[in-house]
Amino acid sequence: MKKILITGAAGFIGSHVARLFVNKYPDYEIYNLDKLTYAGNLENLKDIDKAPNYQFILGDIVNSDFVMNLFKEHKFDGVIHLAAESHVDRSIENPMEFIMTNIVGTVNLLNAAKTIWEGDYEDKRFYHVSTDEVYGSLGNEGFFYEDTPYDPHSPYSASKASSDHLVRAYNDTYGLPVIISNCSNNYGPNQFPEKLIPLFINNIRHNKPLPVYGKGENVRDWLYVIDHAAAIDVIYHKGATGETFNIGGHNEWTNIDLIKVVCKVMDKKLGHEPGTSEKLITFVTDRAGHDLRYAIDSSKLQNELGWKPSLQFEEGIDLTIDWYLNNEEWLNNVTSGNYQKYYDEMYGNR
Numbered sequence: 001m002k003k004i005l006i007t008g009a010a011g012f013i014g015s016h017v018a019r020l021f022v023n024k025y026p027d028y029e030i031y032n033l034d035k036l037t038y039a040g041n042l043e044n045l046k047d048i049d050k051a052p053n054y055q056f057i058l059g060d061i062v063n064s065d066f067v068m069n070l071f072k073e074h075k076f077d078g079v080i081h082l083a084a085e086s087h088v089d090r091s092i093e094n095p096m097e098f099i100m101t102n103i104v105g106t107v108n109l110l111n112a113a114k115t116i117w118e119g120d121y122e123d124k125r126f127y128h129v130s131t132d133e134v135y136g137s138l139g140n141e142g143f144f145y146e147d148t149p150y151d152p153h154s155p156y157s158a159s160k161a162s163s164d165h166l167v168r169a170y171n172d173t174y175g176l177p178v179i180i181s182n183c184s185n186n187y188g189p190n191q192f193p194e195k196l197i198p199l200f201i202n203n204i205r206h207n208k209p210l211p212v213y214g215k216g217e218n219v220r221d222w223l224y225v226i227d228h229a230a231a232i233d234v235i236y237h238k239g240a241t242g243e244t245f246n247i248g249g250h251n252e253w254t255n256i257d258l259i260k261v262v263c264k265v266m267d268k269k270l271g272h273e274p275g276t277s278e279k280l281i282t283f284v285t286d287r288a289g290h291d292l293r294y295a296i297d298s299s300k301l302q303n304e305l306g307w308k309p310s311l312q313f314e315e316g317i318d319l320t321i322d323w324y325l326n327n328e329e330w331l332n333n334v335t336s337g338n339y340q341k342y343y344d345e346m347y348g349n350r
């Protein structure tokens with residue numbers, strides 16, 4: 001029986017990883033440690049929450065005593081660490097939450113794993129899930145490789161970069177069996193509607209403006225979340241200790257082109273005249289320090305471990321939009337409460 005702790009599994013990507021592991025590995029015990037911040041939602045896991053091999057633990061990774069005691073109690077064999085503050089715009093408004101959760105929280109988990117494993121690393125693994133944003137911003141050409149020097153620009157990416165360095169330091173210094181992946185932008189079901197795609201789907205539903213930062217010329221490399229979860233599974237089981245893997249689907253879009261696709265598909269699905277949603281596009285003040293372009297080279301993962309994305313973007317965006325339209329209750333629930341306050345602070349004056 002393997003005991004695996006997944007942190008942040010009530011969030012967007014974590015919920016897909018937990019579902020995959022709970023269903024695919026009935027002989028593993030999967031523990032989900034999550035603080036249930038605004039981004040954490042147990043509704044994301046309602047199809048697995050009664051599974052015999054799944055358990056939810058409410059808790060904050062920033063609390064070092066709590067984390068240490070939890071590890072001592074459960075003696076996890078593996079950790080898949082996704083818990084984080086994850087939204088760039090929020091990191092610009094309030095960096096300290098990002099420093100605490102993304103850096104201090106990660107070190108608390110590393111310390112706890114180091115303590116309970118006591119140098120006996122046989123069949124142990126600490127998997128740190130990170131982002132391509134640590135590599136900084138590309139010009140019009142080129143890709144991020146695993147050895148691209150780190151050059152983060154936002155408090156979010158700087159906090160993730162710090163945590164990546166600390167994870168590697170625990171491997172170099174204490175021999176902790178770590179592995180890291182850096183993934184491009186994810187999209188799909190259960191993403192909190194502060195991120196571009198679900199925000200715009202939700203705004204189109206409510207006939208609200210679509211706030212495009214700057215000229216919409218920034219480029220992101222989009223991967224369907226289920227493909228990210230599949231990559232995490234392969235890397236967790238087959239990746240060599242100490243290695244880093246980039247994850248991405250060679251699927252680059254300028255924001256404005258991507259938004260036009262979302263508008264077109266939404267018009268079709270809502271039975272609106274073509275062009276209706278595009279009229280909502282509103283260019284607003286650019287994000288401070290806005291990275292121009294992200295693009296991942298994932299050939300190491302593809303060649304060494306045989307992973308590749310399963311979905312074409314057209315298929316993925318179609319499934320994604322269907323999910324949000326079929327799960328209006330989920331959208332309404334997560335956008336009640338503090339969401340309006342966040343929205344007004346973020347977009348109210350633009």
Ligand code: NAD
Pocket residue numbers: 007008009010011012013014033034035036037038039040041059060061062081082083084085086087101105129130131132160182183184185186187192
């Ligand atoms: P998310 O914001 O949807 O979910 C984060 C989860 O972590 C939430 O359930 C939240 O409650 C939990 N959490 C936050 N602070 C916590 C704390 N102090 N203690 C315990 N739990 C806490 O994030 P996501 O988009 O699913 O991202 C998951 C991970 O993947 C993050 O580490 C992120 O950096 C990384 N990542 C995300 C993307 C992306 O496009 N979303 C791309 C690459 C990598």
Ligand code: TYD
Pocket residue numbers: 088089185194195196197199211212213214218219220255287
């Ligand atoms: P986002 O989903 O926040 O992901 P990230 O900043 O981590 O890449 O944003 C994706 C892109 O969309 C990014 O270039 C910023 C842009 N964007 C907008 O133009 N308007 C918005 O309201 C948001 C949230 C993002």
